[in-house]
Amino acid sequence: MTSWQNNRAARDARIAAGAGLARGKVVEAHDVTRLLEAVVRSGDRVCLEGDNQKQADLLSRALLAVDLSKVNDLHMVQSGVVLPEHLDLFDRGVAKRLDYAYSGPQSARIARMLFGGKIELGAVHTYLELFARYFIDLTPHVALIAAVSADREGNLYTGPNTEDTPTVVEATAFKDGVVIAQVNEIVDTVPRVDIPADRVHFIVKADKPFFVEPLFTRDPAAITEGQILTAMLAIKGVYAPYGVQRLNHGIGFSTAAIELLLPTFGERLGLKGTIASHFALNPHPALIPAIESGWVRQIHSFGSEVGMDDYIRARSDVYFTGSDGSLRSNRAFCQTAGLYACDMFIGSTLQIDLQGNSSTVTTSRIAGFGGAPNMGADARGRRHPSEPWLKAGAEADPDGSALMRRGRKLVVQIGETFGDKNVPLFVEKLDAIELAEKLKLDLAPVMIYGDDVTHIITEEGVANLLLCRTAQEREQAIRGVAGYTDVGRRRDHGMVSRLRERGVIRRPEDLGINPLDADRSLLAARSIKDLVRWSGGLYAPPSKFRNW
């Protein structure tokens, strides 16, 4: 007789093998490596929860220490490759194959290891894409997750950084996988149940709280006049004419500058209530002045941010909060919201080519994509209309039938023509292509494809690619805002000035902006301390951002 429950039986066997080390579901921290040796099988697909913020750091160290004769050649399927231990697994041979989405701080090392053949790469995904594959062909056998607290039954409270946890657990627990959670504390009653106990098989109390990095805090003190100018151009040249209310911001300094200009420059332009009211966004501290000034109606978040807990709790009209009052974030839902319910994505990148393709990959760094490609893509499945979406669609196809014409999401790339160390933003050929050739990848790791990009904003002006009718116009529109980079200096001056007459390129003076007015006094907050003041003392920045 054919058995149809082999996987369930295998899962039960794994749990039984680990049960000897547990009291109920609770395993002592010093027994975790032995637990993993008992539960994990060589070649397993393992999701080691590495989110943007929340890291299952104890479990990653424990996995790194396994006996290689018992556990090896794992296939890691995790969104964030963020901790050094995540890559040490491959150096040691515990893991062999990798499918991931984001590698921020490990981007240089991951590039070296890919070149050195230490990692067998499946693909670099967007978050939603990897989450989707958890349910189709990359379902984890074992999920190693992190939460703030657990009760003795195994109900988990994830705290404000719920992030990927529900998605990972859903895919693992309901398809015969084993879920092991590290928690900061074991309590009698959790503040709220983010993960029900019947999806959790083992819990481990960590000796110290899981590692959280303040990734979304931009110190206003570091915002430059150039970034303020590009922010002014964005507000007056894109937010205002399209009336963008539903949007997502990237995490760079240019978008932080926009957030800090809303209550000052935006207020003077009379834009309050007409732009920037509904966000898919982490709780950016830089948005506090706009929230306090009544600009922002609602924010749904991918994850939380260090120091924002009390502020969020006190501003539940704006944020999504649980019955306990703290933030409930959810990366999968927020990514979906950014893809389908936002009319604009605005963010920065490292390289833009002549077609408008952009990438954060350079030959020495593979940072991954995170969520930008989901935010920064036209959602072909979208069916509901909105004014900015319809207007952008009409600009792209002025002769099409209004009832049959798709709208367009505004996908805006913002940045300074030269980045850190005078590295140009604009290039003739993306490093991503060179990398793909070297690594023999089927696809170059492009973050946002040129045909999705609608606007490029630099300190030199705004290029509206929706209004370009030919590839040549598109190229010159890009060159026309590329400043003094090689790409910019090789522009066709005649064509660029014709594009400017048509409003395809708009310079600061075309928008009534004097670059000499781009002054730091325009920022609603010029320091982290100012943000604390705006929050009425509710924002508690981490020590690394203090100067008091």
Place this chain on the structure above:
Amino acid sequence: MEDLNFQHQVRARAGGTRQRAIVGVVASGNLEVLVERSLPDAECVVDIKTAAMGFGAVWSAVIGDFVERYSPGGLKFSINDGGARPDTVSLRLAQAVRLIAEAGQ
């Protein structure tokens, strides 16, 4: 360090009466521009000492556009550069012209 020098013939004398002005500081990614009203009305000179090597062509383009746009006749610009980006250079030059165009000494 690299020394660069640009000399331009310009259409018109720069406005204002101040004899000199200084803007900016020398720091990473920043520069100072000292501007002095010390040349014949149709001339403009820009002297640069820069910490970033090999950007002569970019400087030439930045200065060329600046002179074309502001017609800073009679002005000598002396720059100490800590590796500023071209947009920062353009901004400081414009700030220097604005400051020397004010009334005063």
Place this chain on the structure above:
Amino acid sequence: MTAPLKDISPAERARSTSFYEASARTRLELLLDAGSFVEFIGPEQREASPHLKIFDLPEQFDDGIIVGHGRLDGSPVFVAAQEGRFMGGAFGEVHGAKLTGLLRAARQIGSIPVLILFDTGGVRLQEANAGELAIAEIMRALMEARSAGVKVIGLIGGRSGCYGGGGLIAGCCSALAVSEPGRIAVSGPEVIETNRGVEEFDSRDRALVWRTMGGKHRRLIGAADVFADDNVQDFREAALELLGLVGPFGLDRLRAEQRRLADRLRSFGGCGDAVDIWTAEGIAHAEAVPELPADQFIALANRIGRTSRDAR
């Protein structure tokens, strides 16, 4: 629309300008009576450092310090302002000589006070010998000026703080005003950590750095006499207040300062952290001191009143 600054009064502009963020030139422009500043050895004289080019480093025309004279509420003052962003405001040969010269001029005239706007990490490594000598010369010139009856006021609230030799010079001043972001010490956080270990002092724990060296602590233990909010107008008012308070200088005063310091060491020498000192001072909820807004902090500091104007 976006250029409102021209329409407001100098005092309003000084009130809305962060001292911490402003350049040395802007600080002087807004600190002094409008239009009164006259610079000695200005940038057009190009008295830059003779040493930096050897290290292939960029120079600044004023070598990172501006000296001159101007008026404060109508009365003449000598001023010096360090630019903390150029080489961390560090003392080199020319930089130091400009301050020495200013103090010697003040000594000769005798009746015009000196304001020093510190913003320095200490001595410039690339010209260490000249810089160390400059510190000694400045300290001597400062004490000679004070002996001749000159009041020397230090204002501290810049990005680079007041460290190394700058901390020594500040210790010689008649009085100091400090703001919250301002820091005063001799050895900086990284130096302490390098020499004594991270257990002794974690230089990346910025809250620790500030409660040990920052403006609020320095005010509470009497190292600074007045606490200014972080804007240029507040520093202007602090300077005026201190000029009115500073008494004559002599051996009695030095003895009083020695007694004050010995007493301070006796009282707090056993404390492991600034919060312990504040608690010993009788401050309830001492751990909340760093979060206090300026006005509440000033009220608290005045209640504690640890500065003694008969010392220094």
